[in-house]
Amino acid sequence: MHPIAEKYIRKSALPTIFCPGCGHGTVLNSFLRAVDQLDIFNTLGLVSGIGCSSWTPVFVNTDVMHTVHGRALAFATGLKVSNPKLDVIVFTGDGDCVGIGGNHLIHAARRNIDMTVFMLDNGIYGMTGGQVSPTTPADAKSQTTPYGNPEPPLDVCALVVSAGATHVARYTTTQPRTLISGIKKAIAHKGFSFVHIISQCPTQTGRYVYGLTKPDEYVRMIREQSISLAAAGKRSTEELKGKIITGLLHECSDRPEFVETMTRLRRA
Amino acid sequence: MNKKRRAITKEIIIDGGVCKGCHICIDQCPEDVFEVSKTRSTKGYLMPVVSRIDDCIACMLCELICPDLAITVETTKDEK
Ligand SMILES: Cc1ncc(C[n+]2csc(CCOP(=O)(O)OP(=O)(O)O)c2C)c(N)n1
Numbered sequence: 001m002h003p004i005a006e007k008y009i010r011k012s013a014l015p016t017i018f019c020p021g022c023g024h025g026t027v028l029n030s031f032l033r034a035v036d037q038l039d040i041f042n043t044l045g046l047v048s049g050i051g052c053s054s055w056t057p058v059f060v061n062t063d064v065m066h067t068v069h070g071r072a073l074a075f076a077t078g079l080k081v082s083n084p085k086l087d088v089i090v091f092t093g094d095g096d097c098v099g100i101g102g103n104h105l106i107h108a109a110r111r112n113i114d115m116t117v118f119m120l121d122n123g124i125y126g127m128t129g130g131q132v133s134p135t136t137p138a139d140a141k142s143q144t145t146p147y148g149n150p151e152p153p154l155d156v157c158a159l160v161v162s163a164g165a166t167h168v169a170r171y172t173t174t175q176p177r178t179l180i181s182g183i184k185k186a187i188a189h190k191g192f193s194f195v196h197i198i199s200q201c202p203t204q205t206g207r208y209v210y211g212l213t214k215p216d217e218y219v220r221m222i223r224e225q226s227i228s229l230a231a232a233g234k235r236s237t238e239e240l241k242g243k244i245i246t247g248l249l250h251e252c253s254d255r256p257e258f259v260e261t262m263t264r265l266r267r268a
Numbered sequence: 269m270n271k272k273r274r275a276i277t278k279e280i281i282i283d284g285g286v287c288k289g290c291h292i293c294i295d296q297c298p299e300d301v302f303e304v305s306k307t308r309s310t311k312g313y314l315m316p317v318v319s320r321i322d323d324c325i326a327c328m329l330c331e332l333i334c335p336d337l338a339i340t341v342e343t344t345k346d347e348k
């Protein structure tokens with residue numbers, strides 16, 4: 001194992017539950033490097049819901065709340081309010097975060113509570129066998145949309161921006177250096193940080209939605225679809241069809257942070 | 269060969285105890301350093317093998333992208 005893994009991985013939980021080539025493992029890899037560079041291991045408070053993505057923090061050898069489906073943000077809110085010194089970080093999936101948990105997401109963003117949310121988006125319910133999710137592409141075939149998905153996918157980044165999140169970014173598992181620096185910026189930001197991470201699920205999305213049999217082909221596809229925000233600015237809407245726009249999409253500092261407001265009220 | 273080199277790669281270690289044979293490293297390596305092994309690992313996977321270490325430019329992409337943190341690229345210090 002890499003020295004970073006030797007240092008931070010909970011060895012008793014190995015092997016990881018992830019299938020070969022699962023992007024969630026790359027997110028774990030990038031996250032551990034960000035933690036090491038920021039030197040925040042001792043103040044981490046990791047929280048997750050249910051799904052393959054929600055297993056990601058379980059392999060980190062620190063305090064982790066692996067909670068119930070869709071409710072990670074509710075637990076994380078309680079943790080942050082009761083212990084504001086913690087760097088509260090949530091790992092969630094597209095199903096967990098905007099399927100069953102969508103309402104919690106809206107209100108956590110609205111409160112602008114100081115925490116970081118990593119939504120590992122593989123466009124499917126991976127763990128339960130490949131059912132359609134709110135981010136599955138339109139027309140895609142999944143186990144529950146055998147004739148093609150009749151619904152358009154949700155633009156989760158636009159949703160949290162409008163709800164009040166103060167740091168919103170998108171990255172992919174195929175550009176780990178950019179991902180690591182993005183993770184660091186999101187954690188450092190004070191307020192509600194939302195990071196949309198496009199992650200590959202070779203087992204469900206790869207096989208059924210894209211007809212790809214190998215994880216490396218899937219990674220190549222995501223990489224080819226990715227375009228940085230700066231480069232995207234020079235393209236027309238037509239040229240950006242099917243592209244994944246990566247980078248810091250939104251940041252502001254003019255909204256009050258929830259825990260600070262609560263602390264002020266408590267003192268008053 | 270020395271074109272983009274930042275540091276010199278001494279060794280690329282791949283841990284057979286955690287590698288799941290996804291082959292993302294083989295495909296993503298810009299210098300085509302890896303090959304698929306012809307024999308299975310103790311876990312039953314066809315792991316990557318390092319077959320052209322002299323071509324490695326120490327970009328570290330393989331160890332950063334590995335979903336199982338199985339790869340370590342050992343380099344000498346930056347010699348600029
Ligand atoms: C209340 C409840 N409903 C349904 C389930 C079944 N379930 C487990 S994981 C999951 C979907 C997870 O999808 P996502 O968050 O996208 O994670 P992924 O596995 O794709 O990473 C569902 C529906 C559950 N565990 N609890």
Ligand code: SF4
Binds near residue numbers: 021200201202203
């Ligand atoms: S089912 Fe998909 S998301 Fe779950 S571990 Fe396997 S590849 Fe990853």
Ligand SMILES: [Mg+2]
Binds near residue numbers: 093095121122125
């Ligand atoms: Mg999912």
